[in-house]
Amino acid sequence: MKLRKLLCLVLVFLLPAMAYAAKDENLWNQVLKQQFFAGKQLLKGDDIIQLSTPVRAEDPALVPIKVTASFLQTKEKYIKRILLVIDKNPFPFVGEFEFTPDSGKADIAMRVRVNTYSYIRAIAEMNTGEHYMVKKFVKASGGCSAPIGADYDAAMARLGKMKFRLDKKIQDGKPTMAQLLISHPNITGMQMDQVTRFKRRAHFIKQIKVTFNEKPILTAKTDIAISSDPNFRFYFVPTEAGELKAEFTDTSCESPVSRDVCEPGKSYTQTYRIIP
């Protein structure tokens, strides 16, 4: 009898939590893999890239994640592209980041929105065509948190402002990390219909291009999973004095989760003088 009682308790309290926290990969296996990598073989990626995420999304609007490459980029062997996916987000595509041998190292760090318990995946495509996947499971947080930026108006007031942050000492010819801060609300769209004052529009950064002396370092397609006021870290190789340049273009779309009806946005540019 005692056991049955205990079982009841377990059922009542744990069942709802378990159902949602389950580490299932059905969505990936049945829909997303086909959507992004139809006909491709995804190899185990631990020797190629590592994905770092927190265990829990403490603030679901600001989850820091980082992809670290296991080797430096060379003309013979380099990571061409990294795709990031959050399975259970309403729009799972986070971004696609293209690198070149001039990137030095195909590392990329950013902050993302995580709506609920979900796997986050990073898939690296080599210059030779192979695909390698790594994944991490992230728990959602409780409380009043929502994956929405805290101060929309502050981000709107600064929209388009960009800052580069680099180490003071830049060494000639060595892969060097640069941090790019962009002020943009990058919002998912207002999702309540009956309050007719709000349209269902998403407003986000669609493309980012970073060059050093005109040579592409990082080219990215991004979407609403990137947190408000996006913050990226990546590498480049300062072989000579010159200019690091970032350019982004935003867009707005009718629906938070469909990209069928979108309007082109504006482009913004920022440069930074490099003296190794």
Add this chain to the structure above:
Amino acid sequence: MRYLFLLLFVITSNAAIAAFSIKQVAQGIYVHQGPIELPDVRNHDAIANIGFIVGKKCVAVIDSGGNPAQGRLLKSTIQKITATPICYVINTHVHPDHIFGNSAFQDIANIKFIGHEKLSRAMAARGAFYIARSMEQIAVNLTEKDIIPPSILVKDFLKLDLGGRVLELKAYPTAHTDNDLTVFDKKTNTLWMSDLLFVGHLPVLDGSLKGWLNVIAELEKQSFDVVIPGHGPIDRDWPKSVQAEKHYLQKLATNVRAKIKQGKYLEDVLQDDDSIFKAQWQLFNEFHKKNLSSAFAELEWED
């Protein structure tokens, strides 16, 4: 199976009884003090301090609760205490523990919902997310119908005559959230501060750290006989009672600014030793890292 039903009955009835008691904290001002807990499947997000103020002509509800059932409980409690009609439901901000009882009051003739001018937008942006996770988080099946935006918007200041007492509603720039509203009752010199004041429960930053510290600095200069926090016990020792919150937020700002200056990244800051912040706060582990994240994202745009 018998035991399951029995157990369910015991749990639900206990929750209903234990969860709702209301106290008159000043003449005509009634508060239900919520438990200091995270929203979960047992408390159904009935965790905030909610209540009402009674005038000669009208009753104003201040925050309707964390779910429709709590809203109904508040409504029936009001109707037991006074025959004065409920004219207004004031929402102090968008968080679900303060707004999801709204639907219980919707059928009252001529009822007006009141909130900060940015409350509707915040409901539109966050509502769908709160609804989507309501079953999982609080075991309540919320729907779009439970989101009731304000019909009267407060841009800066609004006077509300309840008959024999005038409430002064004030809307703030971004602080705890971007849609914070306080209610001041001149008659009893009571300030209903809601989540601009946390007592015992770690303050939760979901707006602007600098903005919140500005609000505290402004309110600290004034004197009130009673101050009602959004979470924690009712205070009669203003401004002493806001000092813990102020010190925590100040320390958060100083610490995060220093780390940004050192060139640290968000993920490093989240892994640093937090013990200097902890003090006596409850729910520290649940919210401190969220606060660090919010503060970091805000303060890295300072220069």
